[in-house]
Amino acid sequence: DIQMTQSPSSLSASVGDRVTITCRASQSISRYLNWYQQKPGKAPKLLIYAASSLQSGVPSRFSGDGSGTDFTLTISSLQPEDFATYYCQQSYSTLYTFGQGTKLEIK
Amino acid sequence: QVQLVESGGGVVQPGGSLRLSCAASGFTFSSYGMHWVRQAPGKGLEWVAFIRYDGSNKYYADSVKGRFTISRDNSKNTLYLQMNSLRAEDTAVYYCAKDREGAALDYWGQGTLVTVSS
Numbered sequence: 001d002i003q004m005t006q007s008p009s010s011l012s013a014s015v016g017d018r019v020t021i022t023c024r025a026s027q028s029i030s031r032y033l034n035w036y037q038q039k040p041g042k043a044p045k046l047l048i049y050a051a052s053s054l055q056s057g058v059p060s061r062f063s064g065d066g067s068g069t070d071f072t073l074t075i076s077s078l079q080p081e082d083f084a085t086y087y088c089q090q091s092y093s094t095l096y097t098f099g100q101g102t103k104l105e106i107k
Numbered sequence: 108q109v110q111l112v113e114s115g116g117g118v119v120q121p122g123g124s125l126r127l128s129c130a131a132s133g134f135t136f137s138s139y140g141m142h143w144v145r146q147a148p149g150k151g152l153e154w155v156a157f158i159r160y161d162g163s164n165k166y167y168a169d170s171v172k173g174r175f176t177i178s179r180d181n182s183k184n185t186l187y188l189q190m191n192s193l194r195a196e197d198t199a200v201y202y203c204a205k206d207r208e209g210a211a212l213d214y215w216g217q218g219t220l221v222t223v224s225s
Contacts, residue, residue: 101152
């Protein structure tokens with residue numbers, strides 16, 4: 001199975017900060033990497049698919065990059081509504097594993 | 108607009124069975140693969156199962172293989188998850204989600220809670 005490891009597990013930041021979350025795969029997954037945002041008590045929301053493609057309706061301050069085993073999600077200027085938990089997910093293998101999550105909190 | 112509505116959750120004893128349903132609307136259900144994803148209380152997301160648009164292929168997480176069965180009825184726009192031999196560790200909110208192609212999950216239901224407890 002492909003293991004997905006996110007770092008950091010939690011992160012404190014302020015409104016307006018630039019934030020980067022990293023996701024590493026245990027083997028190469030090309031660009032088959034997706035990012036989700038989840039707020040408490042809500043279903044996850046797709047932000048980025050295929051490593052860097054922005055899902056329709058998602059603000060352009062969100063961006064994704066990477067290929068192979070190393071990927072990043074960057075929020076260019078944090079807004080109050082961005083404080084949430086973020087998950088990466090690989091779709092290279094038919095065992096579609098998620099990372100353990102990164103909780104983004106207000107400093 | 109795309110809508111996914113799960114139902115069928117509840118409390119069940121260890122070793123018991125439960126069938127979840129996911130009613131889909133707002134898109135051509137028969138053209139898209141569908142997933143089940145779960146989230147144990149206070150924990151992260153765990154992918155559970157995927158079924159192709161026509162039901163021809165099904166894939167399962169190792170943790171549920173042999174116990175859970177994913178299926179669909181395209182005439183009823185409904186996805187199912189049959190869960191047998193339930194264990195305490197299956198306790199979670201279960202979400203159904205639409206596949207965007209390339210196994211990105213672009214629409215999610217609100218989830219249904221399954222509690223396995225004696």
